Amino acid sequence: MGVGEVMSSKQQRQQMVTRLIAHDNVSSQPHLQELLKEQGIEATQATISRDLEELGAVKIRIAGGDSIYAIAEYAPARVAPSDQLRRVMAEWVAEVTSSGNLVVVRTPPGCAHVVASALDRSGLVGLLGTVAGDDTIMCVATEEVGGTGLAEQLRSLSGVTDATGGIPRKKGTAHV
Amino acid sequence: MGVGEVMSSKQQRQQMVTRLIAHDNVSSQPHLQELLKEQGIEATQATISRDLEELGAVKIRIAGGDSIYAIAEYAPARVAPSDQLRRVMAEWVAEVTSSGNLVVVRTPPGCAHVVASALDRSGLVGLLGTVAGDDTIMCVATEEVGGTGLAEQLRSLSGVTDATGGIPRKKGTAHV
DNA sequence: CGGGTTAGTGAATGATTATGCAACAACCAT
């Protein structure tokens, strides 16, 4: 397939997989399948297995001998092309504001880390680092670019307008 | 079994398992079984499965989509006297950058809170407070010292060199 | 000594994850 994306497809599903893994204690692929279904996304175990591989997810052991899925944070040479960043931003970013050399990015609940991770790998000029909470990301801009300049870049990427809420792209993705 | 007995069979085997995992790219439990046999240790897959669980081993993904076993090592966060701040910093800090009155400290994934904790207890002059994510710490400097001054202190403690005159090179994301 | 308990193990089996294959849709260059 080409670069163009089908609506409601692999990217969206994998984003949800990432979020579910980060949020819940996903113990198995059938379990994840079930959680996806609750979000209105249907897929077979085979597809989920492939998604997890592509996302670099691994099963880690937690207290009690159980093991759950987690995203390997040091993804090996995982390139995040700007196209990917734009998709993620467009999908999840609701608002971008700035103060001083800080930029505050708002997302739907639980989605902040997804966006922050994409920002992290983007190599965006003028971005020193981010701290992601549940629905908020704080971005530190370089002094050269400044909060205003960085905020402008982020707004451009996400498609939101200055100071107000996001532009709904596809169908509503306001989960949780 | 009694505690006093050092029936070394299991201990030996698990030690060998640890060594094999560390040195080779062990891809499966039958594979590990084979490697153990080469070392003169025989065990069934069931036993190896139990060993891996007790050792906290996990399967991680490496380049190419394959996955191999690895031992999940936990860095025991010991209570640190003030002198240990330097050791912690030297061990875990990868990069120190600043912007305005903020300093961004980057660490290996998962290590940020250890460093931040040490920083918090250090009573470092010019450090108001920290926020730690997964691999990023944001430090707020006092206005008197400033981000540049604090960054200089932190670089001195950690031994990292100045980052190319304030030009950002990497980006950090902290998943809280 | 016997009982009772506990750790360790293998064989068999259940649970989970990965994969070969075919089908299908979207794209591309004629």
Add this chain to the structure above:
DNA sequence: ATGGTTGTTGCATAATCATTCACTAACCCG
């Protein structure tokens, strides 16, 4: 449009991993 190519997916199945059960050996204590 037409045929070739590529990417995505489900189905069925293989591969892999975890666990139950039964058994043994060692230990402890009267």
